[in-house]
Amino acid sequence: MSKNTIIKVEGLSKQYLLNKSALPKSDTLFDNVLTGVKNIKNIARKTETQEFWALKDVSFEIEQGDRVGIIGRNGAGKSTLLKILSRITPPTKGRIEIYGRLASLLEVGTGFHGDLSGRENIYLNGSILGMSKHEIDRKFDEIVDFAEVEQFLDTPVKRYSSGMYVRLAFAVAAHLEPEILIVDEVLAVGDAAFQKKCIGKMKDVSNGGRTILFVSHHMASIQSLCNKAIVLKKGMVDFPLSNTDLCLKHYLKDVVAQSKMQLAERTDRDGEGTFRFKNIILKDKEGSVLNAAQTGSDLIMEIEFDLKKESLNNLSLALTIYNDEGREMFTLANHISKAPFETVNKGNVIQCLVKKFPLTSGSYLCNIIAYKDGIVQDYIQEAYNLEVEEGDFFGTGKIVPTTQQSFLVENVWQLK
Amino acid sequence: MNKDKIIIDPNLSSFFSFKELLKYKTLLSNLARRDFLVRYKQAFAGIMWALIKPLMSILVFGYISSKISSTGNTTTNFLYVASAMLLWQLFSNVFNEVSNSIVGNANLFSKVYFPKIVIPLSTILVCLVDFFISLIILVVLFIVSGQSIHWQLILAPIFILLTLINGFGIGLYFATINVKFRDVKFIVPVILQFGLYVTPVIFSTKYYTDRLPEWLHWLFCLNPMVGAIDGFKYALFGGEAIYNVNYFIASICMSFLFLFIGVKYFYKFERDFVDYI
Numbered sequence: 001m002s003k004n005t006i007i008k009v010e011g012l013s014k015q016y017l018l019n020k021s022a023l024p025k026s027d028t029l030f031d032n033v034l035t036g037v038k039n040i041k042n043i044a045r046k047t048e049t050q051e052f053w054a055l056k057d058v059s060f061e062i063e064q065g066d067r068v069g070i071i072g073r074n075g076a077g078k079s080t081l082l083k084i085l086s087r088i089t090p091p092t093k094g095r096i097e098i099y100g101r102l103a104s105l106l107e108v109g110t111g112f113h114g115d116l117s118g119r120e121n122i123y124l125n126g127s128i129l130g131m132s133k134h135e136i137d138r139k140f141d142e143i144v145d146f147a148e149v150e151q152f153l154d155t156p157v158k159r160y161s162s163g164m165y166v167r168l169a170f171a172v173a174a175h176l177e178p179e180i181l182i183v184d185e186v187l188a189v190g191d192a193a194f195q196k197k198c199i200g201k202m203k204d205v206s207n208g209g210r211t212i213l214f215v216s217h218h219m220a221s222i223q224s225l226c227n228k229a230i231v232l233k234k235g236m237v238d239f240p241l242s243n244t245d246l247c248l249k250h251y252l253k254d255v256v257a258q259s260k261m262q263l264a265e266r267t268d269r270d271g272e273g274t275f276r277f278k279n280i281i282l283k284d285k286e287g288s289v290l291n292a293a294q295t296g297s298d299l300i301m302e303i304e305f306d307l308k309k310e311s312l313n314n315l316s317l318a319l320t321i322y323n324d325e326g327r328e329m330f331t332l333a334n335h336i337s338k339a340p341f342e343t344v345n346k347g348n349v350i351q352c353l354v355k356k357f358p359l360t361s362g363s364y365l366c367n368i369i370a371y372k373d374g375i376v377q378d379y380i381q382e383a384y385n386l387e388v389e390e391g392d393f394f395g396t397g398k399i400v401p402t403t404q405q406s407f408l409v410e411n412v413w414q415l416k
Numbered sequence: 417m418n419k420d421k422i423i424i425d426p427n428l429s430s431f432f433s434f435k436e437l438l439k440y441k442t443l444l445s446n447l448a449r450r451d452f453l454v455r456y457k458q459a460f461a462g463i464m465w466a467l468i469k470p471l472m473s474i475l476v477f478g479y480i481s482s483k484i485s486s487t488g489n490t491t492t493n494f495l496y497v498a499s500a501m502l503l504w505q506l507f508s509n510v511f512n513e514v515s516n517s518i519v520g521n522a523n524l525f526s527k528v529y530f531p532k533i534v535i536p537l538s539t540i541l542v543c544l545v546d547f548f549i550s551l552i553i554l555v556v557l558f559i560v561s562g563q564s565i566h567w568q569l570i571l572a573p574i575f576i577l578l579t580l581i582n583g584f585g586i587g588l589y590f591a592t593i594n595v596k597f598r599d600v601k602f603i604v605p606v607i608l609q610f611g612l613y614v615t616p617v618i619f620s621t622k623y624y625t626d627r628l629p630e631w632l633h634w635l636f637c638l639n640p641m642v643g644a645i646d647g648f649k650y651a652l653f654g655g656e657a658i659y660n661v662n663y664f665i666a667s668i669c670m671s672f673l674f675l676f677i678g679v680k681y682f683y684k685f686e687r688d689f690v691d692y693i
Contacts, residue, residue, distance in 0.1 A: 016691065087424060087529040089690045096424040110527040113450055115457045124450050127443040128528055136442075156457075 005099070006180060006211050007062040007085070012094035014055040014080050014235075054080040056235045058094070062228075064179075067212040069226035069244060071219075071251050073258070074268050074381060076232040078215045082106060082184050085213065100179030100211075103130055107184070109169030114158030118149055118168055121157055125172045139175045146201075147171035167194060174201045180211045185218075199225055219248060219326025252324060255382050256363065264306075266380055275312055275344070275370045275377035279304040280384045293386060295408060296393030299357045301332075303350040305370075312372060316340040317350065320367045321359070321386060323406060329359060340372075358408050361390040431683050432533060440534050447521075447538035452545060466549040470505050474498045474553065481618045491561045492653075498557055499652050500617040500645045503579050506547040507641055508608045510583025513539040515590035515604050522693045532686055536588060540580055547576070566654045575647040578671055582640045585675035588682045595685070596692050615641045620649075621663070633663065640674055643667030 055077045062068055072078050083089045085096065086104035111128040112121050122143055126136040144150055147168040149160075157165055183202070202225055206212050216222050222229060222244065229247035231239035231254075239250045264278045282290040283300040293299045301319065318333035332352055334340060344350075366384040370377045390399050393408040437444075456462045478497040482490040514536040521535045558565070594600035614636065616624060621642060625633055636642065643665075646658050658664045685692075 083690070084424065087422070088526060090428070090687045091424065091426050093426060096422075098422040098424070099420070101420050102422065104528060107527045111450075111524050113454060115454050116450060120450070120453065124446045127440075127446040128524060128530070130440075130528075130530070131442070133442045 004063040004065075005061050006064045006066075007099075007213075008097045009061070009085075010059050010095045012055055012058040012081070012084065012096065013053060013092050014077075014084060014089070015092040016052045016054055018050040018052050053235050055084070055091075058232070058235075058237055060230055060237070060241045062211060062213070062241070064100075064211055065206070065209050066228050067206045067214065067226045068241065069222035069229035069247070070213060070215045070232065071222065071229055071247055072232035072238070073255070074270075075234070076238075077235040078232055079106075079184060080235075081232070082182055082213070082215060086182055098180065101130075102180040102182065103176045103178035104182035105129075105173045105176075105184065106182070108166055108173065112157060112165070112169060115156050117156055118144075118153045118160070121168070122172055125169065129173060129176055130178075131176065135177075143168075143171045143175050146174065146197075163194070170194075170198055174198070174205075178210070180213070181205060182213045184215045195221075219252075223248060223325065252326075255365065256385050258382065260385055263380065263383060266383070269378055269380045271370070271376040271378040273378060274308045275315065275372070276306045276308075277303065277368055277370065277378050277380060277383065278306050280366075280368075282386075291387065293357050293359075293388045294391035295358070295360055295388060296356055296391040296395075299354045301352045301354070303352070303368075305348075305350065307344070307346045309346075311343050311345045312377075313343055314340050314372055315344045315377075316371050317352075318369050319352065320369075322365045322367070324363050324365070329364065329406070356393065356410070357388070357391075358393075359388050360406055360408060361388050362406075363387055432679065433531070436531050437533070437537075440530055443530060444534050444538050444541070447535065448541035448545075451539065451542045455542075463549065466546045467553060470502055470550045471553055473505065474501050477501060477618045485619055485623055492563075495557055495561060495563055495653070496620065496649060497618060498554055499649055500615075502547065502550055502554060503575070503645050503648050504612065504615060504617045504641065505550070506543060506576070507579045507583045507644070508611075509543040509546065510540055510580060511587045511590075511608065512604055513543055514584055514587025515594055515600055517587075518591040518689065519594050519598070519693065522689075526690050526693065532689065533682070536584065536591060540584060543583075544580070563653075565652070568651045568654050570651075572648060572651040575644050575651060578644040578647065578668065579641070581675050582644060582671050585671070585678035586640075588678035589674070592682050592685050595689050611639070611641070615639055616645055621646055621660075625660070625663075634666070637663035637667050638670050640667055640671040643671065 058077070058081065070078050070081065080089075082104065083106070084091050085098070086102070086106065088104075088106075109121075109125060111125055113124065116124065122140065123133070123136055126139075127133070131139075144153065147164070147170075149164055149168050152160065152164065157168065160168070181202075199221060202212060202214075206225075212225070214222065214226055226244050228241055229244045230237060230241040231247050231251050233254070238254070239247050263280065264276075269276075281302040281304070282293055283302055284290055285298045285300065287300075290299075303317070316333065316335040318331055318335075320331040321329045323329055332354065334352075341350075364386040365382045366386055367379075367381045368383045369379040392399065394410075456465065459465065461468070474494070474497060478494040478501075481497050482493040485493065517536045517539045518532065524530075525532055525535070557563075590600050590604060612618075614624075621636075624636060628636060637660075642663065644667075646664055646667075650658050
């Protein structure tokens with residue numbers, strides 16, 4: 001163990017037991033009594049337990065001052081790892097040694113109460129995060145400044161705009177002064193300007209010699225904040241703690257491989273599942289199937305799906321396209337450009353036409369989501385790997401070098 | 417360089433640590449503050465409700481008691497019922513709030529680490545504030561009726577503390593069960609409703625023991641609130657409130673037994689709460 005080691009994780013594993021008994025899941029005392037009675041009959045038969053290892057034999061050492069990004073798909077065990085490190089849930093096996101005061105920020109505004117004023121919430125939230133009254137007193141003005149809520153300090157936070165709420169919540173957390181800070185995706189909230197401010201604040205924190213562990217789906221944030229990273233996959237270390245760029249490269253290669261899988265076979269999806277994506281096919285205007293989109297040409301994205309019912313009302317769909325650095329390019333959504341589909345029937349296919357496809361050549365990833373009345377039906381991250389070939393966007397026969405831009409926009413120049 | 421060293425491993429058992437609790441005293445008071453502030457927000461009568469609720473019970477049960485037991489005069493009867501009722505309501509509030517506190521604050525400890533015992537402890541503070549407000553009723557009754565007080569009054573805090581111990585110990589046990597079985601939410605009011613009638617609130621211990629067969633006396637006195645309420649009455653009125661010293665001591669022993677069981681049970685499962693909630 002090196003002298004500067006601040007966190008040492010050895011053989012960490014976490015097991016969850018699913019469906020503890022083969023009998024239907026029972027959650028009330030009455031049900032338990034009933035199943036108890038039923039069990040007496042076949043007491044010799046062992047109840048089936050399905051084991052699920054959220055983390056398996058994870059080891060690493062973090063040195064003081066490191067800013068470590070934890071990368072992995074949904075279900076890779078990132079959140080479980082953070083929860084164990086923050087002492088929220090105990091591990092099943094393994095051992096962790098932590099040297100220093102640790103604070104975790106798994107959520108923005110933990111314990112915020114809508115009925116309390118901004119001032120009251122600063123004290124409440126601060127103390128939940130482990131600050132003493134004296135510490136909060138000392139930082140109070142700074143927090144209020146950072147959050148830009150001076151005028152509304154005595155207003156209940158339920159009357160705040162969501163932007164103000166998030167700013168205040170992050171401001172409290174940002175003024176913690178632990179030796180180790182654990183952060184989970186909290187930057188996924190707030191507007192772009194505020195996100196930048198947050199990243200800046202976290203950089204300041206780490207420049208003070210403090211250690212940061214950071215989980216995010218936002219590759220760009222990890223790239224700009226972290227100097228080291230580790231890749232988790234299915235609860236195991238997929239790529240050991242090393243330089244951020246190396247890790248990201250490894251991860252993205254893996255993501256692209258996965259996104260080439262058939263959508264119907266994907267299991268890493270969320271949602272109710274009445275509507276499920278089955279396939280995405282690219283077509284040109286004439287309806288012939290394409291392998292890749294072409295810059296400047298009209299593109300039809302055809303979505304095939306399964307329905308559990310005969311028909312579904314009021315369906316919203318959105319498709320977000322990212323570049324290979326994980327930076328969001330744009331979102332195509334039926335409820336924004338027009339309105340949700342009123343009725344979707346079994347056997348329908350959905351088509352989305354993008355006129356004059358604006359992205360320059362390269363490899364892109366799509367997240368897709370379908371929801372009805374605010375309830376997610378199906379959500380798949382990195383669902384589709386969209387290849388874009390270069391094309392003649394302006395109809396002038398010139399191919400635009402991609403190094404200069406990622407988007408092409410129609411523009412007309414005049415000299416008068 | 418580093419003062420703190422944290423070790424996390426699966427076998428680490430946690431138990432009550434006063435030192436750690438002291439570090440979280442700001443959280444303790446802020447949680448209590450939150451509960452108190454939020455409770456009467458947007459309620460027109462506000463803090464008055466802390467008076468109205470016990471006052472109604474005292475009026476109803478005081479009337480019933482003076483009609484039925486017909487020993488002594490109505491005023492003393494009212495005073496007896498009022499003092500016992502206030503203490504019973506303290507117990508019932510603590511019991512109820514503590515047993516729901518862990519589930520009710522799951523959003524906190526599933527996101528941040530802190531000793532979970534802080535949550536039920538903070539609810540006690542809130543109940544205690546309510547209790548002190550409701551004591552106004554008793555003070556007014558004492559003044560109006562011209563009831564004199566004795567030296568024993570200095571013992572009263574002991575029995576208030578005993579009541580807190582009762583509510584906390586039993587509440588903690590139920591709070592732990594509540595993590596897995598939400599039935600607790602329905603069971604607790606039933607227990608409390610039943611409890612009111614087997615505790616010397618409306619009638620005295622003597623009234624009960626006179627009417628119960630001998631073998632039931634011990635069972636009656638295994639109710640930990642018997643000791644607390646009889647003791648409280650003794651502190652306020654002196655005299656014969658403690659009907660039988662053996663029963664009294666038995667009841668107090670039960671209080672500490674319940675506390676022990678509650679705390680032990682709580683800490684046995686405390687670390688796994690997040691995985692079951």
